[in-house]
Amino acid sequence: xxxxxxxLTILLxxxxxxxxxxxxxxxxxxxxxxxxxxxxxxxxxxxxxxxGPRLSGSKGAALAVQWTTARFRSWGIAxxxxxxxVPHWVRGEERASLVSHNGQKIVxxxxxxxxxxxxxxxxxxxxxxxxxDELDRxxxxxxxxxxxxxxxxxxxxVRSGHSFEAYEEAVRYRGAGASRAAKYGAVASLIRSxxxxxxxxxxxxxxxxxxxxxxIPAAAMTIEDAMLVDRLIRKGERVRMHLVLTPKTxxxxxxxxxxxxxxxxxxxxxxxxxxxxxxxxxxATGAIDDGSGVAMSMEVLRLIKDLGLHPRRTIRCVLFMNExxxxxxxxxxxxxxxxxxxxxxxAIETDAGAAAPTGFSTNVSGEALTSLESRVxxxxxxxxxxxxxxxxxxxxxxxxxxxxxxxxxxxxxxxLHYFDYHHSPSDTLDKIDPKDFAADTAALxxxxxxxxxxxxxxxxx
Amino acid sequence: xxxxxxxLTILLxxxxxxxxxxxxxxxxxxxxxxxxxxxxxxxxxxxxxxxGPRLSGSKGAALAVQWTTARFRSWGIAxxxxxxxVPHWVRGEERASLVSHNGQKIVxxxxxxxxxxxxxxxxxxxxxxxxxDELDRxxxxxxxxxxxxxxxxxxxxVRSGHSFEAYEEAVRYRGAGASRAAKYGAVASLIRSxxxxxxxxxxxxxxxxxxxxxxIPAAAMTIEDAMLVDRLIRKGERVRMHLVLTPKTxxxxxxxxxxxxxxxxxxxxxxxxxxxxxxxxxxATGAIDDGSGVAMSMEVLRLIKDLGLHPRRTIRCVLFMNExxxxxxxxxxxxxxxxxxxxxxxAIETDAGAAAPTGFSTNVSGEALTSLESRVxxxxxxxxxxxxxxxxxxxxxxxxxxxxxxxxxxxxxxxLHYFDYHHSPSDTLDKIDPKDFAADTAALxxxxxxxxxxxxxxxxx
Numbered sequence: 029x030x031x032x033x034x035x036l037t038i039l040l041x042x043x044x045x046x047x048x049x050x051x052x053x054x055x056x057x058x059x060x061x062x063x064x065x066x067x068x069x070x071x072x073x074x075x076x077x078x079x080g081p082r083l084s085g086s087k088g089a090a091l092a093v094q095w096t097t098a099r100f101r102s103w104g105i106a107x108x109x110x111x112x113x114v115p116h117w118v119r120g121e122e123r124a125s126l127v128s129h130n131g132q133k134i135v136x137x138x139x140x141x142x143x144x145x146x147x148x149x150x151x152x153x154x155x156x157x158x159x160x161d162e163l164d165r166x167x168x169x170x171x172x173x174x175x176x177x178x179x180x181x182x183x184x185x186v187r188s189g190h191s192f193e194a195y196e197e198a199v200r201y202r203g204a205g206a207s208r209a210a211k212y213g214a215v216a217s218l219i220r221s222x223x224x225x226x227x228x229x230x231x232x233x234x235x236x237x238x239x240x241x242x243x244i245p246a247a248a249m250t251i252e253d254a255m256l257v258d259r260l261i262r263k264g265e266r267v268r269m270h271l272v273l274t275p276k277t278x279x280x281x282x283x284x285x286x287x288x289x290x291x292x293x294x295x296x297x298x299x300x301x302x303x304x305x306x307x308x309x310x311x312a313t314g315a316i317d318d319g320s321g322v323a324m325s326m327e328v329l330r331l332i333k334d335l336g337l338h339p340r341r342t343i344r345c346v347l348f349m350n351e352x353x354x355x356x357x358x359x360x361x362x363x364x365x366x367x368x369x370x371x372x373x374x375a376i377e378t379d380a381g382a383a384a385p386t387g388f389s390t391n392v393s394g395e396a397l398t399s400l401e402s403r404v405x406x407x408x409x410x411x412x413x414x415x416x417x418x419x420x421x422x423x424x425x426x427x428x429x430x431x432x433x434x435x436x437x438x439x440x441x442x443x444l445h446y447f448d449y450h451h452s453p454s455d456t457l458d459k460i461d462p463k464d465f466a467a468d469t470a471a472l473x474x475x476x477x478x479x480x481x482x483x484x485x486x487x488x489x
Numbered sequence: 490x491x492x493x494x495x496x497l498t499i500l501l502x503x504x505x506x507x508x509x510x511x512x513x514x515x516x517x518x519x520x521x522x523x524x525x526x527x528x529x530x531x532x533x534x535x536x537x538x539x540x541g542p543r544l545s546g547s548k549g550a551a552l553a554v555q556w557t558t559a560r561f562r563s564w565g566i567a568x569x570x571x572x573x574x575v576p577h578w579v580r581g582e583e584r585a586s587l588v589s590h591n592g593q594k595i596v597x598x599x600x601x602x603x604x605x606x607x608x609x610x611x612x613x614x615x616x617x618x619x620x621x622d623e624l625d626r627x628x629x630x631x632x633x634x635x636x637x638x639x640x641x642x643x644x645x646x647v648r649s650g651h652s653f654e655a656y657e658e659a660v661r662y663r664g665a666g667a668s669r670a671a672k673y674g675a676v677a678s679l680i681r682s683x684x685x686x687x688x689x690x691x692x693x694x695x696x697x698x699x700x701x702x703x704x705i706p707a708a709a710m711t712i713e714d715a716m717l718v719d720r721l722i723r724k725g726e727r728v729r730m731h732l733v734l735t736p737k738t739x740x741x742x743x744x745x746x747x748x749x750x751x752x753x754x755x756x757x758x759x760x761x762x763x764x765x766x767x768x769x770x771x772x773a774t775g776a777i778d779d780g781s782g783v784a785m786s787m788e789v790l791r792l793i794k795d796l797g798l799h800p801r802r803t804i805r806c807v808l809f810m811n812e813x814x815x816x817x818x819x820x821x822x823x824x825x826x827x828x829x830x831x832x833x834x835x836a837i838e839t840d841a842g843a844a845a846p847t848g849f850s851t852n853v854s855g856e857a858l859t860s861l862e863s864r865v866x867x868x869x870x871x872x873x874x875x876x877x878x879x880x881x882x883x884x885x886x887x888x889x890x891x892x893x894x895x896x897x898x899x900x901x902x903x904x905l906h907y908f909d910y911h912h913s914p915s916d917t918l919d920k921i922d923p924k925d926f927a928a929d930t931a932a933l934x935x936x937x938x939x940x941x942x943x944x945x946x947x948x949x950x
Contacts, residue, residue, distance in 0.1 A: 080593040132541035227688040227915040454688040
C-alpha cells in the first residue's frame with residue numbers, strides 16, 4: 029500500500045512537472061479557449077433570439093444567410109454563399125375540434141409539406157390504427173375517414189439512452205402515413221406527435237407524398253390530444269373531427285449554403301468540413317435543431333482564427349440550408365463540389381442537440397479509428413466526449429459525402445431530452461445549458477483541429 | 490435481543506388474531522372499496538374527456554351541472570341544483586408578435602376577465618419590471634407602453650415542497666398587475682406564466698380591475714417567450730410588440746351548484762360538507778383543477794351508498810360553480826345556507842390536484858385536532874395521508890364557511906408538479922396516476938366518514 033502511494037506520488041509529480049513545462053498543444057489551446065469564450069453563445073443567441081425561426085424560403089432563413097455570412101466576414105474569415113433553390117412551404121391556419129364531443133379543441137400542427145384541407149375544413153370520423161399492418165387489414169374501411177396513427181415513442185428506449193432509435197421507429201408514420209392512408213381513400217392523416225415529453229405542444233416534421241396517390245392533409249396532434257382520441261375510441265365512442273389546415277406550397281425560393289474556410293498551410297486542397305444546418309422549423313427558434321450546431325461550427329473557425337493557428341489542411345465550415353424539408357443544401361453542396369468530394373479528409377456534422385457531449389458517431393473503423401482515438405482521446409476525455417460509435421450515417425446534410433466514402437463524424441450529445449423539444453414550439457434557447465454547449469464546442473473544435481492538422485490521412489471503413 | 494423478538498412475535502400474533510377476528514370498521518371498508526373501485530376514475534374521465542372544458546357560463550359548464558346531477562340521481566342519491574348567476578367571459582383571438590424582431594411570434598393567453606385590445610391590436614414598446622416597487626419608481630415612464638412583470642416562481646420553494654407559497658408570491662402580478670400599470674398610463678399588461686414547468690404553453694388565471702382606473706388588456710406569456718423578451722431587453726434592445734386580444738365579457742349567465750346528500754341517521758341536521766369546484770378554465774379539460782376533486786367528492790357519497798352505510802350526521806356533497814373567476818358558487822352557497830352554517834360539523838374541499846395524498850390542511854387545532862388525529866391516523870396512514878397542517882384557509886369555495894368558524898379541511902396531494910399543469914392547456918387526464926387518485930379518494934372518504942359518524946363534535950380553533 030505504502031509503496032503504491034509512493035509510486036503514484038512519483039508519477040503524479042512527473043505528470044505535474046510535464047504539464048508545467050510542456051506548452052499546451054494547439055488542440056488544448058483551442059479547447060481551453062472554447063470553454064472560456066462566450067463567442068458561440070453570442071452567435072447562438074443572435075441567431076435564435078434576434079432572427080428567430082428559419083424555415084427554408086422564409087425571411088428568417090434569408091436573414092440567417094446574410095447575418096452568418098457577415099459574421100464570418102467580420103472575423104476576417106473567407107466566406108461565400110453558394111446558391112441553392114429550396115422548397116417554400118408556408119404554414120397557415122390550423123385548428124381542429126371534436127364535433128362528437130362538445131366541439132372540444134384538438135391541438136395539432138400541420139406536417140411540413142402537407143396540402144391544405146378545403147377552406148371550410150373536413151368533418152369526418154376518426155379511425156385509429158397502431159401500425160401499417162392494421163391499416164392494410166382495414167383497407168377500404170378507412171374510406172372517407174381520418175386515419176390516426178397511434179405511434180408512441182418507446183420510452184424505455186428513450187430512458188436507456190436510445191432516443192434516436194425510438195424516434196426512427198415512431199417517425200415512419202409521419203413520413204409515409206398520409207399516402208399509405210390515401211391509398212385506401214382516407215381524407216386526412218393524423219399522427220401522435222413524435223415526442224418524449226409534452227405539455228400539449230405539437231411536434232411537426234417533414235412528410236412526403238407518393239406521387240401516384242391522392243394528396244391528403246397531414247397533421248400531428250399533441251400527445252395529450254392523441255391520448256384523448258385514443259381513450260374515447262377505446263371506450264367504443266364515435267369520434268368525429270372537424271379539421272382545418274391551410275398551408276401553402278409556394279414556388280421554390282432562392283437560398284444558399286454559407287461556406288467559410290481557413291485555408292490549409294500544407295495541404296490546402298484537402299478539406300475537413302465542419303457543418304450544421306441553418307434552417308429550422310417554423311414553430312420555434314430552432315435552438316437545439318440546429319442553431320446550436322451552426323453556432324458551434326462557426327465558432328470552431330473563429331477560435332482557430334482568434335488564436336492565430338494554421339492547420340495543415342483546409343477547414344471549411346458549411347452552414348447547410350433546408351435540412352428539414354428537402355435536403356437541398358446537402359445535396360446541392362455535394363453536386364457543386366463533386367470534383368473535390370474525394371479530397372474531403374473528413375466531414376463533421378453537428379445536428380443532435382446541445383446537451384452535454386458524449387462523443388461522436390462515425391463511419392471510420394478498424395485501425396484508422398484506433399489510431400485517431402489514440403490521438404484525440406486525451407483531449408476529448410477532458411469534456412467526457414471521447415466515445416466513438418459506429419454509424420453508417422453521421423448527419424443528413426453530409427450523407428452524400430458519407431455515401432461517397434468520406435470519413436464522417438457526428439457530435440453526440442446526451443439524447444435523453446432531445447425529443448422533448450425537437451420540432452416543437454419549445455425548441456428555444458432556454459433549453460440549452462451554456463456549460464454543456466461550451467463543452468460541445470470544445471469537443472468539436474478538438475476533433476476538427478486534430479484531423480485537419482494531422483500528418484496522417486484518415487480513411488472511412 | 491432474543492426476548493425482544495419473542496415479545497414482538499407475541500404482539501404480532503395478537504394483532505394478526507385481532508385483525509382476523511375483528512370485522513373491518515366502516516372507515517376501513519370505505520377505504521378498501523375506494524382503492525379497488527374504478528368509479529371515481531370513470532366519473533373523472535367522463536367529466537374531462539367527454540364533456541371537456543367547463544368555464545363558467547360555457548356549454549361545458551352547463552353540461553357538467555346536468556351530468557353530475559343525473560349521475561347522483563342514477564346512484565339513488567338525493568340531489569338538487571342550487572341556482573347561482575356567474576360571470577360569462579369568453580376568450581377570443583389571442584396573438585402577439587415582436588415587430589422589432591422579424592415579427593417573431595410570442596405565445597401568450599389572455600388572463601380571465603381581461604378586456605380586449607382594439608380590433609387592429611396594440612403596437613407598443615415593452616418595458617420590463619420585476620415588481621411593483623420598480624413600477625412605482627418608473628411611474629409615468631410606462632405611459633403608452635406594455636408593462637411586462639417578470640415574475641418567475643421561486644423554484645427552490647417548489648422543489649422543497651412549497652409550490653403553493655411560490656405560487657402566491659408570483660401570482661400577485663396576475664391579479665393586480667393590469668390596474669397597477671394602468672395607473673401610470675400603460676396600454677397593456679403582461680406577466681410571465683405562473684408555472685413550474687413549460688414547453689411553451691401559457692397559463693391563464695383570473696385578474697381583477699380596480700374600478701377607479703382605466704381597464705387595459707392583460708395576458709400571460711409562456712415562460713419561454715417571457716425569457717426571450719427579458720433577454721432582448723437585457724441586451725439593451727428595443728422590444729416592440731403587436732398584441733391582439735379579443736375576449737368578451739357577456740351578461741352574467743344562469744348556472745348552479747350541485748348539492749347532493751346522504752341524510753344522517755342520528756343527527757341529520759348536522760352537516761359534513763365534502764366538495765370541489767365543477768368549473769374549470771377553458772384552455773384544458775381541468776383534470777387536476779378540479780375534475781379530480783369533483784370525482785373524488787362524488788365518489789365518497791357513492792361508496793357510502795354502495796356499501797349501505799348510514800352515517801350519524803348528514804354528508805353533503807357540493808359541486809361549486811365558478812371558483813376560477815368569481816367564486817359565485819362558494820359565496821352563493823354560504824348565502825343560501827346562512828341559517829345552517831352553524832350546523833356544519835365540517836367542510837372538506839379538494840382543490841389541490843390528484844398526485845399522491847400527504848394529508849389535510851385544517852383550521853382545527855389543539856385538543857380537537859389531537860382527538861381527531863388519534864381516531865383517523867390508523868386509517869389515513871394506510872395511504873400516507875395522515876399529516877395535518879394548520880391553515881386558515883382550506884379551500885376557496887368553503888372559505889365563507891371557514892371564516893364563519895366551520896371546522897375546515899383541504900386534501901393535500903404532493904404539490905411538486907401541480908403548477909406544471911395548473912390553468913394551462915396541459916391540465917388533462919393523462920397527468921393523473923389512477924393509483925394516486927384512488928389513494929386520494931380513499932383518504933377523503935375516510936376523513937369524511939370518521940367526522941360524520943363520530944359521536945364527538947369537532948370544533949375549529
